[in-house]
Amino acid sequence: MHFIATEGKLDADKYENDPELEKIRKERNYSWMDIITICKDKLPNYEEKIKIFYEEHLHLDDEVRYILEGSGYFDVRDKEDKWIRIFMEKGDLITLPAGIYHRFTLDEKNYVKAMRLFVGEPVWTAYNRPADHFEARGQYVKFLAQSA
Numbered sequence: 407m408h409f410i411a412t413e414g415k416l417d418a419d420k421y422e423n424d425p426e427l428e429k430i431r432k433e434r435n436y437s438w439m440d441i442i443t444i445c446k447d448k449l450p451n452y453e454e455k456i457k458i459f460y461e462e463h464l465h466l467d468d469e470v471r472y473i474l475e476g477s478g479y480f481d482v483r484d485k486e487d488k489w490i491r492i493f494m495e496k497g498d499l500i501t502l503p504a505g506i507y508h509r510f511t512l513d514e515k516n517y518v519k520a521m522r523l524f525v526g527e528p529v530w531t532a533y534n535r536p537a538d539h540f541e542a543r544g545q546y547v548k549f550l551a552q553s554a
């Protein structure tokens with residue numbers, strides 16, 4: 407996946423038994439999933455984690471998130487290296503391509519429950535900017551240049 411796909415609404419109330427979600431997981435080989443709840447009372451090392459989420463970083467794999475409850479913002483860098491803020495709420499699915507600089511923050515409600523999807527065994531390593539020497543970054547930059 408080489409573009410930011412923010413895909414229409416799914417019915418988050420039935421995430422445990424949803425043929426639409428199953429179809430997406432099959433088609434894209436999202437064999438792995440877990441659910442993360444980001445709020446003060448539920449996430450161990452909350453303060454530290456939200457700080458890490460909001461540091462500008464990239465990953466070597468796609469970051470796929472499906473919002474089940476609550477909301478928050480994904481900020482992504484556009485072609486001109488400016489921030490684009492994407493509001494994500496219940497039912498929204500987002501795919502951040504490998505190599506894109508981004509960050510995440512909660513909103514004033516301070517609560518989100520999200521499904522994390524991954525192709526194969528998950529790798530959560532975040533590389534803070536600058537991380538331009540990675541192959542995944544090179545590929546993404548190349549893609550951006552071609553789509554200009």
Ligand code: KMT
Pocket residue numbers: 442459469471478509510518520
């Ligand atoms: C990440 O990698 O930024 C996260 O997992 C936090 C966002 S999940 C809604």
Ligand code: NI
Pocket residue numbers: 463464465469508532
């Ligand atoms: Ni990330």
